[in-house]
Amino acid sequence: MGAKAYTVHRIDKGTSGVVLFAKDAGTHRALSMAFEDRRMGKTYLALVHGAMEGEGKIVAPLKDRGSGRVSVHPKGKPSGTRWKAVRREGERTLLEVSPLTGRRHQIRVHLYSVGHPVVGDPLYGEKRGEEGRMMLHAWKLRIPEGPWGGALDFTAPPPDGLSFG
Numbered sequence: 049m050g051a052k053a054y055t056v057h058r059i060d061k062g063t064s065g066v067v068l069f070a071k072d073a074g075t076h077r078a079l080s081m082a083f084e085d086r087r088m089g090k091t092y093l094a095l096v097h098g099a100m101e102g103e104g105k106i107v108a109p110l111k112d113r114g115s116g117r118v119s120v121h122p123k124g125k126p127s128g129t130r131w132k133a134v135r136r137e138g139e140r141t142l143l144e145v146s147p148l149t150g151r152r153h154q155i156r157v158h159l160y161s162v163g164h165p166v167v168g169d170p171l172y173g174e175k176r177g178e179e180g181r182m183m184l185h186a187w188k189l190r191i192p193e194g195p196w197g198g199a200l201d202f203t204a205p206p207p208d209g210l211s212f213g
Contacts, residue, residue: 065186089190
């Protein structure tokens with residue numbers, strides 16, 4: 049009780065799923081470096097508007113607009129996101145998405161920029177979806193080998209509407 053927890057990374061407000069904390073400063077430092085060096089494997093589930101098929105990669109620089117929003121901009125920081133269509137649901141598609149870089153709102157902005165905003169996204173899409181929440185979920189996190197031992201995998205079960213059923 050009363051022990052300090054060190055936040056290793058964050059997810060956007062409205063996104064559900066895995067968030068990683070460390071119990072001590074040394075582990076926090078090692079995990080933070082793994083994120084910075086892009087050695088962490090992150091997989092999200094996103095329900096998006098429109099039909100997407102197959103898989104692909106979105107490579108577009110992202111720039112903070114200073115208003116809480118981010119946009120694709122030629123003077124932005126290099127950013128990449130991989131996606132894979134899992135299934136179609138009428139005019140929507142469930143995707144597995146993996147950020148290759150760790151920019152603010154990256155997945156949301158990249159999908160919006162190609163015409164497939166995340167369902168329920170209040171900043172980069174509709175004001176409020178019928179689901180009542182943004183349909184983006186931090187599904188899996190893979191931590192590489194480190195001072196804690198071998199590689200570790202964490203999974204947060206998807207909420208209703210984002211399962212593989």
